[in-house]
Amino acid sequence: MRYVLQKIVFYIVAFWAALTLNFVLPRLMPGNPVDIMLSKLAQRGPVTPETRQAIELLLGTDSQQPILDQYVQYMGQVLTGNLGISVTFFPAPVSQVISQTLPWTIGLIGISTVISFLLGVGLGQLAGWKRGSWLDNVIPVTTMFQSVPYFWLALILVFLLGSVWQIFPINGGYDVWETSPGWNAGFIGSVIYHGTLPALTIVLSSIGGWMLGMRNMMVSTLSEDYIVTAEAKGLRPRRIMTTYAARNAVLPSVAGFAISLGFVVAGSIVTEAVFSYPGIGSALLQAVGSNDYALMQGIFLVITLSVLGANLLVDLLYSLIDPRTRARA
Amino acid sequence: MTTVSSDPTVAAEAATRVGRARTLPPLTPKLVAGVGLAGAIILFGLIGPLVVGDPSRVNDIGLSGPSGEFLLGTTQTGQDVLAQLAYATRGSLIIGAVVGVLSIALSAFFGIVGAYAGGWVDEGFSLFSNVMLVIPGLPLVIIISSYVQDKSLLLIAVVLAITSWAGSARVLRGFTLSVRSRDYVAAARVSGEKSWRILCVEILPNLIPLLASQAVFAVIFAILGEAGLSFLGLGASGSFTWGTMLYYAQNGLALRLEAWWWFVPPGLLIALFGAALSLINFSIDEIINPKLRTQTRAARKGWGFSRRELKTIAKEDEL
Numbered sequence: 001m002r003y004v005l006q007k008i009v010f011y012i013v014a015f016w017a018a019l020t021l022n023f024v025l026p027r028l029m030p031g032n033p034v035d036i037m038l039s040k041l042a043q044r045g046p047v048t049p050e051t052r053q054a055i056e057l058l059l060g061t062d063s064q065q066p067i068l069d070q071y072v073q074y075m076g077q078v079l080t081g082n083l084g085i086s087v088t089f090f091p092a093p094v095s096q097v098i099s100q101t102l103p104w105t106i107g108l109i110g111i112s113t114v115i116s117f118l119l120g121v122g123l124g125q126l127a128g129w130k131r132g133s134w135l136d137n138v139i140p141v142t143t144m145f146q147s148v149p150y151f152w153l154a155l156i157l158v159f160l161l162g163s164v165w166q167i168f169p170i171n172g173g174y175d176v177w178e179t180s181p182g183w184n185a186g187f188i189g190s191v192i193y194h195g196t197l198p199a200l201t202i203v204l205s206s207i208g209g210w211m212l213g214m215r216n217m218m219v220s221t222l223s224e225d226y227i228v229t230a231e232a233k234g235l236r237p238r239r240i241m242t243t244y245a246a247r248n249a250v251l252p253s254v255a256g257f258a259i260s261l262g263f264v265v266a267g268s269i270v271t272e273a274v275f276s277y278p279g280i281g282s283a284l285l286q287a288v289g290s291n292d293y294a295l296m297q298g299i300f301l302v303i304t305l306s307v308l309g310a311n312l313l314v315d316l317l318y319s320l321i322d323p324r325t326r327a328r329a
Numbered sequence: 330m331t332t333v334s335s336d337p338t339v340a341a342e343a344a345t346r347v348g349r350a351r352t353l354p355p356l357t358p359k360l361v362a363g364v365g366l367a368g369a370i371i372l373f374g375l376i377g378p379l380v381v382g383d384p385s386r387v388n389d390i391g392l393s394g395p396s397g398e399f400l401l402g403t404t405q406t407g408q409d410v411l412a413q414l415a416y417a418t419r420g421s422l423i424i425g426a427v428v429g430v431l432s433i434a435l436s437a438f439f440g441i442v443g444a445y446a447g448g449w450v451d452e453g454f455s456l457f458s459n460v461m462l463v464i465p466g467l468p469l470v471i472i473i474s475s476y477v478q479d480k481s482l483l484l485i486a487v488v489l490a491i492t493s494w495a496g497s498a499r500v501l502r503g504f505t506l507s508v509r510s511r512d513y514v515a516a517a518r519v520s521g522e523k524s525w526r527i528l529c530v531e532i533l534p535n536l537i538p539l540l541a542s543q544a545v546f547a548v549i550f551a552i553l554g555e556a557g558l559s560f561l562g563l564g565a566s567g568s569f570t571w572g573t574m575l576y577y578a579q580n581g582l583a584l585r586l587e588a589w590w591w592f593v594p595p596g597l598l599i600a601l602f603g604a605a606l607s608l609i610n611f612s613i614d615e616i617i618n619p620k621l622r623t624q625t626r627a628a629r630k631g632w633g634f635s636r637r638e639l640k641t642i643a644k645e646d647e648l
Contacts, residue, residue, distance in 0.1 A: 014460045021464070025472065140611075147549060147603020149556045152575060152596035159584045216614075269467060270557050284468065285561060288475040296475065300468050307465050 003319050011312045018304040022297050023074050027067075041085070054084050055294060078301065084294035088286050094298035097283055102302065105279035107191075109268045112199035113261070119203065120210025121253055125246045127211060128218025139215060142208030150267060154201040154274045161197060168197040171276035198275045202267070206260075213256060217249035251322050258314035261307055357615075363608030370602050374422045377415030384412040384569060395590050402590035405581040413574055414594050420570035421552050421599070424486050428551030431490035432497070433544045439494070440501030441536065445509055445528055451502075458498040466492035467557065474563045482565040489554050490547075497543035501536065508535050542613040545606045556599055571595040 038055065041047050054077070077083075083094035127136040145153065162170035174190040221227065222245050230240045269281035276282065280299055287295035388407025395402045401410040436458075443454030470488050474480055508514065509532065517531050552571070558564050559572025560579070578584075578592040 010456070010459065011463075013456065014463050017460045018464050021469075026476065140608075147553075147607055148600040149553055149560075149572075149575075149596060151557060151560050152592075152599065155575075155579065155584060155592065156596075163584065267467070269471065270561065273561055284471065288471060288563065291475075296472055300472055303465050303468050308463055311463050 004316060007312060007315045011308050015305065015308055018301070019075065019078060022301060023071060026293060026297075051085060054082065083298035083301070086287070086292055086295040088290050088292045088295060094295050097295060098280065098298055098302050101278060101280045101283045104277060105268050105272070105281060106306075108195050108198055108277060108279065109202065109271070112202040113206070115199070116203040116206045117210055117253075117257055120207040121214045121250060124211040124214025125218055125241065125249070128215040128222065128249070129241050129245070131219060136215070139208070139211055142211055145205055146208045148205065150201070150205045151270045151274050153205050154198070154271065157197065157201050158274065169194050198271055198277060202271060210253060214249060214253050217252055218245055221245045221249040254314065254318055254321065258311045258318075261310045261314070357612055359608045360612035363605045363612065366601055366605035367609065370418065370598060370605070371422060373415065374418035378419050381412035381415045382409055384408060384416045401594060402588070404577065404591055410591055410594065413569055414598070416569035417571050417574045417595060418598060420482060420568050421555065421572070423482060424489070424555045424570060425548040425552045427483065427486035428490045428493065429544050429548040431487065432494040432547040433540060435490065435494035436498035436501055436543065437540065440498035441505045441528065441532070444502040444505035445524075445532065455502060458495045458502075461495035462499065467554070470554070470558060471561070471563055474558065480565050482568050482570075485555060485558065485565045486551070489551050493547060493550050493554070497547065500543060501539065504536060504539055505532060508532050538613050538617050542610050542617070545610045545613070549603050549606050552599060552602065571599050
């Protein structure tokens with residue numbers, strides 16, 4: 001229980017740090033984002049004093065308020081879910097834009113990351129078990145894929161599978177003309193069809209790391225004395241591999257999974273840029289393109305929040321599968 | 330115990346020589362390939378810009394494939410791709426080097442110093458690096474770079490370094506903790522050595538292989554990160570890197586026009602450089618973790634099994 005509490009407190013601190021960073025950054029930067037944003041807003045429609053004040057709170061301002069009061073008000077505003085008005089998608093509030101785009105990202109990135117993790121760990125386990133086999137020799141090749149810049153790999157795949165052979169659609173999240181969003185077979189099929197190519201690129205570029213990590217841990221674990229004992233007892237090789245070696249070898253990979261989630265969400269920005277996928281990454285890029293600071297900050301907060309949440313979840317799971325972490329706490 | 334030199338300087342020299350021989354990685358094919366490939370690319374980045382012409386000079390030849398005059402063809406506006414590639418290599422390598430140095434300095438400071446000092450310093454440093462680790466880096470970089478209008482290559486490098494040191498700080502901290510509690514460090518402390526001396530002379534040499542592999546990671550991360558950032562159109566303004574080349578290739582519809590000579594070389598160079606660095610890293614890994622080096626299956630062959638027994642073992646392994 002103490003372990004769980006410790007973790008929760010840590011993530012609250014981390015979230016507070018992210019919020020504060022969000023508060024400080026625009027105030028440190030040169031120029032006045034408030035004026036830029038208000039002038040953009042004014043092009044779209046009349047700006048009420050309330051809107052002006054909300055934006056000033058989000059982005060910092062030269063108004064007379066002491067910085068500490070601004071900070072308290074900003075915190076209150078964020079915690080009640082008021083993230084301001086988006087310029088890019090005027091007059092939609094930022095929270096609405098986020099709630100529309102987030103499911104796309106979580107669906108695509110989440111599922112493909114889980115697939116990549118499971119496949120990579122499984123293959124790494126086999127490669128470590130049969131060292132020197134063809135699978136083991138494939139690993140350097142898959143790590144090559146990792147050093148290939150992700151977007152370049154994606155572009156080449158889009159070029160080959162989308163333009164040259166035309167197996168997959170090259171952009172978008174679903175067929176805009178022939179299906180309408182909703183829980184119907186046509187729409188869901190279209191979403192899966194459109195998501196396959198992006199998911200494939202994510203799996204290809206990230207699987208090597210999981211394979212290598214798992215393979216190396218397998219190799220280390222297999223040289224432990226208790227594995228020799230298990231072999232001497234005459235246990236079946238399959239049982240030694242799965243319940244004796246892999247059970248322990250997978251622990252660092254699970255811990256790494258939590259950390260990788262951060263990179264995954266970050267990577268989604270590039271993925272969505274390549275495929276024009278209607279997720280949160282595209283929204284962030286659009287926001288950057290039109291100096292939409294409120295939307296940028298909102299999205300950064302949501303990304304941080306989801307990464308922190310996923311990390312917390314993995315940490316709690318980890319304490320279940322590795323009792324030593326609980327004992328140490 | 331053949332010769333015991335009474336001269337301390339000679340003894341120390343001999344000791345460092347032995348130590349250096351041990352820290353130098355064995356010349357495996359992996360290492361040779363990695364160093365050779367990375368060296369060739371670095372040479373290209375150093376010498377290339379001096380040889381080729383102006384990378385931004387516009388030509389009325391338009392988009393054209395490789396020819397005698399332009400070895401790697403030209404871009405949409407007739408710019409020499411090879412010249413661009415040479416300058417881009419230099420730009421990307423500068424980013425990699427700056428970020429590598431900065432992030433190793435940061436992670437060494439927060440990881441090693443924190444772990445060695447212990448107490449609340451360690452708690453604070455470790456909390457700080459853990460918080461930095463979970464805050465997603467790329468979105469932060471995007472937001473920071475969108476506030477600044479005119480970005481230099483150096484600014485991008487600093488921002489990348491700030492968001493990337495935390496992971497290796499954690500690794501270094503874990504290793505320092507285990508080195509710190511070894512007997513010889515305790516002995517050094519009891520004999521009254523100063524803290525900075527214990528850190529630099531007793532602990533740091535043990536961390537060199539780890540630092541080297543973290544530095545290699547940092548360089549790969551930086552080059553990939555910069556390429557991603559530039560590809561999104563948020564990179565350094567007015568400079569050539571592999572990322573900006575790909576950005577212009579993408580925007581110039583190089584893919585649709587099947588102008589492979591434009592978008593393949595920069596990506597390939599990133600991939601080759603990354604692969605070379607990972608090969609070097611593999612070799613360093615084998616020094617840090619000797620278990621990865623010894624082949625248990627091969628070792629089993631030395632246990633005096635007959636060939637038939639080995640075959641049955643192999644068959645059992647298949648099951």
